[in-house]
Amino acid sequence: MMHNTVPLRSQYSVSIRELSLSFGAVKVLENLNIDIHDGEFLVLLGSSGCGKSTLLNCIAGLLEPTEGQIFIKDKNVTWEEPKDRGIGMVFQSYALYPQMTVEKNLSFGLRVAGVPKDEIDRRLTRAAGILQIEPLMKRKPAELSGGQRQRVAIGRALVRDVDVFLFDEPLSNLDAKLRSELRVEIKRLHQSLKNTMIYVTHDQIEALTLADRIAIMKSGVIQQLDDPVTIYNRPKNRFVAGxxxxxxxxxxxxxxxxxxxxxxxxxxxxxxxxxxxxxxxxxxxxxxxxxxxxxxxxxxxxxxxxxxxxxxxxxxxxxxxxxxxxxxxxxxxxxxxxxxxxxxxxxxxxxxxxxxxxxxxxxxxxxxxxx
Amino acid sequence: MTLPISISAAQGAQVKRPSRYLRNLNSKIASIPMVLTAVVVFLGGTIWTILYSFTNSRLLPRLSFVGIDQYERLWSTARWMVSIQNLATYGILSLIFSLTIGFLLAALMDQKIRFENTFRTIFLYPFALSFIVTGLVWQWILNPEFGVQAVVRSMGWTSFAFDPLYDSDIVIYGILIAALWQGTGLVMCLMLAGLRGIDEDIWKASRVDGIPMWRTYIFIVIPMMRPVFVTTLVIIASGIVRIYDLVVAQTSGGPGIASDVPAKYVYDYMFFAQNLGQGFAASTMMLLTVAIIVVPWAYLEFGGRKRG
Amino acid sequence: MDKSLTAMPNLAGADRLSAGPQGKRPRKVLSGRNIMVYGALTFAAIYYLLPLYVMVVTSLKGMPEIRMGNIFSPPMEITFEPWAKAWASACTGLNCDGLSRGFWNSVKIMVPSVIVSIAIASVNGYALANWKFKGAELFFTILIIGAFIPYQVMIYPIVIVLRELGLYGTIYGLILVHSIFGMPILTLLFRNYFVSLPEELFKAARIDGAGFWQIYFRIMLPMSLPIFVVAMILQVTGIWNDFLFGVVFTRPETYPMTVQLNNIVNSVQGVKEYNVNMAATLLTGAIPLIVYFVSGRLFVRGIAAGAVKG
Missing domain, CATH: 2.40.50.140 (Nucleic acid-binding proteins)
Structure with a gap:
């Protein structure tokens, strides 16, 4: 596999270059260019079908772009498998393995990758501490509440010790009250971890409250990529304004x-x-x-x-x-x-x-x- | 004196509320066939047969009880023992192979392949055919003079022997081959529906975790499909106990009685041997076998629902 | 890598790309994985198709060719004589007028059975879904459990009842039997379908003053065409393929096609005519096969609905 060893612009954690994706004649993403800074919280915002989740899946390596390149930590990962990209991902439906306890859920990937046992334990303890899920470690997902499940799902990304966190509408399955609580927790998590986070949502409140920058998408095109205040006060076009x-x-x-x-x-x-x-x-x-x-x-x-x-x-x-x-x-x-x-x-x-x-x-x- | 009062009381009650038996009357009328079928045929018929299995009815059913004589005779009849052995061999192998083949085919079909509809159509068409047709085709294919054995021999392996339908030791495997051909398409379909029901995010999560595909299947997907497996198992198993037409068409129970099965035993004793009591006892044993399979499953299903 | 220059009119954008992987990961069409997946599927497909192929080629050969050759080789001389014989003059142990009699018997049995069983079960499922009365669930549970009871347990009492009614051995008796044993699966199918319809629809109709039958005919029926088609597929193939009830409840004059086919092929008299047998087998399998190939996805839906929830 060819790697681009010459750093492009090393302050960027994730760079998307000329990314396009089409299924047959249908263009889902068109010529996207985004540079995401180290430690930045970027929110991809748009209504359903705008391509925001597709873009996230491309960054994760779960979908292949038709054109363009993706760099993570200055490494061209366009052809890399998801596990080799240095990312962790949190899904809307939590995607916890239902037959495994929380502990097994968190450690399964590490065990498969052959990480030594004491290292696994160290990471589990750290993640459990950060997310305050220590009492839940022996339970199965079915025995957890929605909020607890989402916390475990975040934990699964956490134990991977990665640079970039990807969130795919993580709060959409929760009720309004829990949603605002977990929103604050995610913000706190970002402040303490200082990882790069890319967060997909259709909820503008989540976007405005969490983001360092928001990318508003429509029909596979980024309409505006700016900080929340600019987006709110100086929308680039009528779509963003509305x-x-x-x-x-x-x-x-x-x-x-x-x-x-x-x-x-x-x-x-x-x-x-x-x-x-x-x-x-x-x-x-x-x-x-x-x-x-x-x-x-x-x-x-x-x-x-x-x-x-x-x-x-x-x-x-x-x-x-x-x-x-x-x-x-x-x-x-x-x-x-x-x-x-x-x-x-x-x-x-x-x-x-x-x-x-x-x-x-x-x-x-x-x-x-x-x- | 009392008569007029009681009438007016009845009228008063009617004004307040029409008789509760007349409420929803149309619905009750519409359900008469169901009630009759459930109570008279399914419940009544079953109880009747169980009851008469304790009699010495021969040509005609008679209520002269002989205790468990019929059952003792049944279990000391060589033909019944052969039937039971066949059913056990056929049943166990059929379960193992149809679940394995069905799941493997479904997993292959789930690899985002092209021509998926074509493959599905091919795998499932035998299920549209009757057991009689299935049995007769495989009787022909396994025909020792003209079928597979003859073809392989004509290609040079003159000592090749594969003649299940005329070899009483392996005749049940000949029937198994035909049954698998007919039924695995259904299992594949059920399994595929189960696989498609798995949240796509689970697959994504396991890819991000770097778990190889085969491990994802074994440690995550198959455990998640437990309900599908159980349901499929019950469907296959209750079909196995009933196996009849296939044997009749493919071997007529032969050679001799080597491929006899309980359902055929029952039929022969009821309608040819004029020994109804034996037939009833044998069919009650079939019922017992099904109950052993279905009752725990139903218990789990309904118990599970109550808890959930 | 030059792809980026030619494919994109936007040269300024193309400048942003650097050397190294871009776009889709190149994949060999003949990757090991593809060879394995398609190889296994094709192998399985051949196994499933082989019997159909053997039936067709055998039915088109003459007897001398069958005796000479190999069951898998295509016919050197195509003849339709076995088909004609299977239809019109093949012999069972009793008579020699071919499968045609069984075919028409099967039609006469199937058509009314399908109509009666679907009519009863759809109204019943509707009553269970929308007009529950006390005890309805109990009877329904017995009905569903009954679907698992081996038929052999209930056959003889039914023989007695039909004999008492004077229907034993007649086509009407068999129609009744098919309607009874089709009931569990069909009722379940319809009940589940009607439950899945929005309840507000039913409530609105009741507030508008519609009664049991009006709601059924005016609202439920027009909305349920697909499920009726599924039920029809299920019943047509099921009744056509039945053997046990046919052999128990009819007489030789009224035997359905499957029973007659079995008698023709497994008749011990005379010389075995394998080509005629295979033509007869294909003729018997033709109706369900046609239903299957025409209905496609609905057939799958039918068995899935019937099997998974049954």
């Missing part, structure tokens, strides 16, 4: 106009000043665009600090405890606005609203790319 955030970003179709050196966004006969918006290219009047604003970036009544004020009518109010979500009608658009939970509005009442254009997003109406 995918991240709940409730979803408000979108309005309109055109750009210029008036006395100020740029305006015009829709249904109403104009919004774009003052404060940081465009990445020169704005051209007459261009068809989409204006996007998150519910918390539209200010209402007392929250307004300045700028242009419009008037809208409250359609529906959705109190959610800490927050209150207002659905407003303005200029033929319905938009959601997040306000404090204590402030209540009756349907039909009038409110004043203002856009925080520093936090808004503008997309080209045809390419849907950020301007």
């Amino acid at each position: 995918f991240i955030g709940s409730p979803s970003m408000n979108f309005m179709q309109g055109v750009l106009a210029e008036e006395g050196g100020r740029f305006l966004f015009q829709t249904n006969g109403v104009s919004f000043s774009l003052e404060g918006y940081q465009a990445s290219e020169t704005l051209m009047p007459g261009r068809a665009v989409i204006l996007g604003a998150r519910p918390e970036h539209i200010k209402v009544d007392g929250d307004i600090v300045g700028g242009e004020v419009h008037e809208a009518i409250v359609d529906i109010e959705e109190p959610m405890g800490a927050d209150n979500l207002l659905w407003l009608k303005h200029a033929g658009h319905t938009m959601s606005v997040r306000i404090g939970g204590a402030r209540r509005y009756a349907p039909g009442s009038k409110v004043r609203l203002a856009f925080d254009m520093t936090m808004a997003s503008l997309f080209d109406a045809t390419t849907e790319e950020r301007i």
